Amino acid sequence: MNSLAAAIRAALLTADPRAKCFAARDVARRWRLGKLGFVFDTAMPDEPARPDRPELLPPRDMPKRGKFGSPRGQIALWHSLAHIEFVAIDLALDMAGRFGEQMGEQFVSDFLWVAADEAMHFALLARKLESMGSHYGALPAHGGLWQAAHETRHDVAARLAIVPMVLEARGLDVTPATRDRVRGAGDEHGARILERILDDEIRHVAFGSKHFMQVARSRAANPQDLWKCLVREHFRGGLKPPFNDSARLAAGLSREFYEGVAS
Structure with a gap:
């Protein structure tokens, strides 16, 4: 049986957004089905893997979104929300992988559920951007999350x-x-x-x-x-x-x- 820590670490080190969504939901599913052992035999990375785009900027350097009613402003809003949800996948995975051994199986179950939810949220927002003629990574994003x-x-x-x-x-x-x-x-x-x-x-x-x-x-x-x-x-x-x-x-x-x- 594969270890839980190894599965979470692999998901954290997946850079491609769609692949990360799949990996997060797959870890949650395998844990729920009893296919991952409650074993913490590998450490979590200090930083998760990130795609080449979006460019990550300090908050002070982020461009203004523009007026909400404009196409540019609407795309900027949805892009910002997508980035928040993308980072949230890693936040939930790291929570389960870093502290799960200390906190127990219910803690792991709760935060892997969160990770799967965040992956679903990101997928919804990424599709929203695509329906508007854009995509995740088209704009810079907040680098401090x-x-x-x-x-x-x-x-x-x-x-x-x-x-x-x-x-x-x-x-x-x-x-x-x-x-x-x-x-x-x-x-x-x-x-x-x-x-x-x-x-x-x-x-x-x-x-x-x-x-x-x-x-x-x-x-x-x-x-x-x-x-x-x-x-x-x-x-x-x-x-x-x-x-x-x-x-x-x-x-x-x-x-x-x-x-x-x-x-």
Whole structure:
């Protein structure tokens, strides 16, 4: 039986976007079917493999998207969303592969489910771009999205606090407004894609919250206090309102977490 760690590492080191999507979903499927052993015999890479395109730029060097109603602005929006979901595949895979032995089989199952979801989201967005006459890689992309994973590679609590409970939770805040703008522009197909992503991301943040609570209990720490400490230590950007309180609460993030650290 193949080892789980080796399968996850192979998916992380797959550069081609379509192949990475297939690899992530295949790892999740084989794990679910009992075809991968709970064996961690190889380390996760410091960086996942990336395709030659898109060009990755520092946030300050990213070109402006242009007006939303313009074809250029719409393509830039969907390209940005596709890149976020592409990096999210690797974030979920690395979570399962780096911390799975420490956290257990349910943790692995949860984050491989997330990886498969993110692969599906990316595929939907890549097809959306192609329907508009573009493709993933046609524009530059944000080069700093992996930084949070790299900086929290030493501590599962820090990784859970920053990736699902800050970065993915931010998606819960901004996606409804983006969906409404897309729908208001007459793009019902795009709005449905965003609704699907929003529904799935609530579950993803809930996985992060659930396992963070378990880690906090194991450390005899107050979950809200531990989270705030880790956010202040590892997250450089401020938490900016408005917050989607109902979606955050559904994902296990009460206002007690982010009150006092929001800018």
